[in-house]
Amino acid sequence: MRGTEQLDVLLNDDTLGADHRRIAQKVAENQRIEFDEGVFLFEHGSLSYVGVLANYIREKKNGDNTYFNRNFHIEPTNLCVYDCKFCSYSRLIKQRGDADAWAFSMDEMLDIVWKYDEQPVTEVHIVGGVLPQYDLPFYLELFQKIKKHRPELHIKALTPVEYQYIFKKAKVSYEEGMKMIKEAGVDSLPGGGAEIFHPEIREQIAADKCNAEQWLRLHEIWHELGMRSNATMLYGHIEQFHHRVDHLERLRELQDKTGGFQTFIPLKFRNQDNQMSHVPESTTVEDLRNYAISRIYLDNFDHIKTYWPMIGRTTAQLALAFGVDDLDGTIDDTTKIYSMAGSEEQHPALTTQQLVDMIRRVGRRPIERDTLYNVLQDFTDVEFEEDKAYRGYIELPVVQN
Numbered sequence: 281m282r283g284t285e286q287l288d289v290l291l292n293d294d295t296l297g298a299d300h301r302r303i304a305q306k307v308a309e310n311q312r313i314e315f316d317e318g319v320f321l322f323e324h325g326s327l328s329y330v331g332v333l334a335n336y337i338r339e340k341k342n343g344d345n346t347y348f349n350r351n352f353h354i355e356p357t358n359l360c361v362y363d364c365k366f367c368s369y370s371r372l373i374k375q376r377g378d379a380d381a382w383a384f385s386m387d388e389m390l391d392i393v394w395k396y397d398e399q400p401v402t403e404v405h406i407v408g409g410v411l412p413q414y415d416l417p418f419y420l421e422l423f424q425k426i427k428k429h430r431p432e433l434h435i436k437a438l439t440p441v442e443y444q445y446i447f448k449k450a451k452v453s454y455e456e457g458m459k460m461i462k463e464a465g466v467d468s469l470p471g472g473g474a475e476i477f478h479p480e481i482r483e484q485i486a487a488d489k490c491n492a493e494q495w496l497r498l499h500e501i502w503h504e505l506g507m508r509s510n511a512t513m514l515y516g517h518i519e520q521f522h523h524r525v526d527h528l529e530r531l532r533e534l535q536d537k538t539g540g541f542q543t544f545i546p547l548k549f550r551n552q553d554n555q556m557s558h559v560p561e562s563t564t565v566e567d568l569r570n571y572a573i574s575r576i577y578l579d580n581f582d583h584i585k586t587y588w589p590m591i592g593r594t595t596a597q598l599a600l601a602f603g604v605d606d607l608d609g610t611i612d613d614t615t616k617i618y619s620m621a622g623s624e625e626q627h628p629a630l631t632t633q634q635l636v637d638m639i640r641r642v643g644r645r646p647i648e649r650d651t652l653y654n655v656l657q658d659f660t661d662v663e664f665e666e667d668k669a670y671r672g673y674i675e676l677p678v679v680q681n
């Protein structure tokens with residue numbers, strides 16, 4: 281059944297409560313929901329109810345298109361001057377000599393890029409810990425060298441967490457710094473470092489790094505330069521529902537102003553080996569509700585992404601029925617952030633065929649995109665040789681919606 285039919289069924293249900301009906305009507309009439317209605321959805325929206333609304337919006341905005349890209353990551357270091365309580369990946373500078381600590385030189389990072397020379401990747405995602413030796417001149421040189429070597433490779437690099445630190449150290453304003461990184465070759469900013477904006481929570485989990493105002497201001501300046509970026513929210517730990525809605529509200533406000541965000545990526549808190557390991561992880565139902573309510577609330581975002589290395593490929597497939605239209609990319613086992621935090625994906629890597637297959641099996645259209653959502657190839661009718669190596673899910677017949 282299509283999203284419009286599902287919504288009709290919902291609106292014709294006599295048992296639907298008045299508040300649920302009002303919100304469903306708003307969605308049907310393309311109206312924005314308010315803060316209190318967002319909290320209401322988190323408190324009283326069943327999975328099936330928010331799922332119908334989110335799927336309707338997803339299909340209205342993107343049809344069955346489900347985007348992915350071919351990408352790899354560079355994580356320059358896991359040493360970090362900060363000490364976020366949820367982070368399983370970072371090691372303090374004093375742990376520099378530990379076996380599981382690394383800090384790549386410029387040449388080692390460039391070697392990673394060269395390794396992909398013959399491969400059809402379109403994006404490099406660069407993010408890691410914050411270390412004094414990786415200062416503004418270092419990163420400018422890195423970006424310039426990557427661009428010079430492979431100009432068409434999209435550089436999606438660093439978050440306000442790094443930029444706030446390196447601009448301050450270099451004594452340049454945010455405006456000057458952002459212009460410098462643009463000129464050096466950065467094409468877009470990833471969405472990391474946002475965590476939970478509300479100070480009641482941010483001060484408990486990420487007290488010492490950039491605050492909400494700095495995160496939002498740096499993205500705003502970047503957008504004012506005509507550039508695009510992503511946004512995330514780290515959810516499912518000690519925050520309450522109104523903190524999540526506050527987070528979504530701040531993003532929606534900035535998006536109204538600049539229109540520069542491309543996609544929103546909810547990041548599920550994973551609790552292995554960090555200072556918040558006593559906090560239980562959210563359930564799959566809660567993860568799906570969170571995707572759906574994000575889709576409903578962020579009416580001015582074109583895309584909602586599920587990041588499969590963090591949530592696992594099965595839940596990522598499910599999310600495609602709850603407002604999500606993007607799966608991120610092939611990754612090629614180049615990120616450790618989530619494997620170190622306990623994700624089921626210990627060596628995240630998918631071939632193009634595997635991504636396409638995951639999307640087809642839930643009845644959607646696999647579309648390869650570049651980072652800016654230009655369509656590179658529609659894989660709906662592309663046939664592959666059977667990939668015998670891939671057994672990541674239970675074999676099901678391809679679903680026709």
Ligand code: V47
Pocket residue numbers: 366367368369407469470471472473474475510511512513514545547548549550551552554587608617621
């Ligand atoms: O900012 C760290 C998160 C983020 C944990 O823009 C954790 O396309 C859960 O932002 N449990 C970095 N989350 C990753 C990121 C990202 C990933 C994929 C795509 C894009 C994009 C951005 O990872 C950090 C933090 O919020 N994180 N530790 C953890 N234990």
Ligand code: SF4
Pocket residue numbers: 360361362363364367369370408409410441489
């Ligand atoms: Fe450092 Fe980022 Fe980990 Fe925080 S989340 S400790 S800033 S690597």
